[in-house]
Amino acid sequence: MAKKPNKLKARLPRGFVDRSAADIRATDEMLSKIRQVYESYGFDPVETPAFEYTDCLGKFLPDTDRPNAGVFSVQDDDEQWMSLRYDLTAPLARHVSENINEIQLPYRTYRNGWVFRNEKPGPGRFRQFMQFDADTVGAPGVQADAEMCMMMADAMEALGIPRGQYVIRVNNRKVLDGVLEAVGLGDEDDAERRLTVLRAMDKLDKFGIEGVKLLLGDGRKDDSGDFTKGAGLDADQIGMIVNLIAAEASGINQTAFSEHIDYLFDNHPAVSSAGADIGELLHLVKASGYETDRIIADPSVVRGLEYYTGMVYEAELLFPVTNEKGEVVQFGSVGGGGRYDGLVKRFTGRDVPATGFSIGVSRLMTALKNLGKLQTANVVAPVLVTVMDGDTEALGRYQKMVQDLRQAGIRAEMYQGNWKKFGNQLKYADRRGCPIAIIQGSDEREAGEIQIKDLIEGARLASESTDVDNVTWRESRPAQVTANEADLIEAVRGILDAQAEDRRQANGD
Incomplete structure (x- = not known):
């Protein structure tokens, strides 16, 4: 008797989701409101493909030790490696570099699209997700960074998130570089330890001060028993870093931010220069009517991607939600970005400053659902x-x-x-x-x-x-x-x- 062929099993790949008509329409409505804010600031749309040559993307993903780890890659018919983009910034840098003689600088542009990460999926962590970015390429001044922060705040309010339930946090990677130098990690041989320290600092909102201390020291064991090796700093080094990242939580005067970190690090030149830039940004946004509770300096903001060279910022939502463990926690970050002055230079050899931010569309949709602010177009069935x-x-x-x-x-x-x-x-x-x-x-x-x-x-x-x-x-x-x-x-x-x-x-x- 002939054996019946096995039926093909329908199964969704792990880390990917199907989207319903309601989700698609709600996303379109949300993107439309963000787009109106970007357009009001004079930004124009551009679109880049989902695939890029792998070497153009570079090695910038966090928490990876192998070149181009974390991306989905294939070879084309010329045996050249291509990868699905892991964000929208690296493709923009390639686009600007390839068209540098035709593009009018400063180049102010926005785009949205799917990005892909070949990483282990988990609760709220997907292999495909949507981002909505805005960038200014060719503007070196702090005012371009200040504008990004103001535009991010305006986008939150355009979506119905009221003041007091969001904050834009600002830091400068040069502050962090100076701090690492001040604690004795300024040599080239310390590059790997510096990354470990930055990753530990970036986990403040997830693990708290005590968890960060463990990651800065010998390491941390999570609830499952998995052990993450730490940076191996001594108690004095850990104390200096913890004093920095705990500064915002202790309620420092925002207008005296640069003086505060000068005090912490004994007027270290690199720290002082970057702190002065943050002070200038705070002055600009305050002069534009953005209260100090909307855009604030926060030394704990790190940002995971390694191409940032100056200002970094995050949009954080402050209302409580219940996580998958049943714990009441603060919602957290829904977007961020920063200055990446070296990304275009990889292709052109020219110094082309750039700054921008990215909104995590799927995560922001979850936030709006929690707030009851998810507006869906009233589409009547046929x-x-x-x-x-x-x-x-x-x-x-x-x-x-x-x-x-x-x-x-x-x-x-x-x-x-x-x-x-x-x-x-x-x-x-x-x-x-x-x-x-x-x-x-x-x-x-x-x-x-x-x-x-x-x-x-x-x-x-x-x-x-x-x-x-x-x-x-x-x-x-x-x-x-x-x-x-x-x-x-x-x-x-x-x-x-x-x-x-x-x-x-x-x-x-």
């Missing part, structure tokens, strides 16, 4: 034209009704299943959420009429007939009406308008 006769002539008449509705701006579809089981057509309409069903049998056709079934009102009346305690007693409209076929558009639009008014009344609008 009107269903039912099929009472399956011959070619009849189908042509039904199809014309559908096209007339569409041309009038009304979503509509003709039933495509087995038309002989009319009950299934109404079941389909119910599952689809159709607001109206159009019915025309032979009798209606001969009379030049159509039956229009108000499925929303019909469902409401059916519900009230079985739930007398919740009867609204408002004046009902008929759940089904007869209309002249020539009046199809007017009759359908009248019912849709009445349904829309019901929704407004129910929402208290």
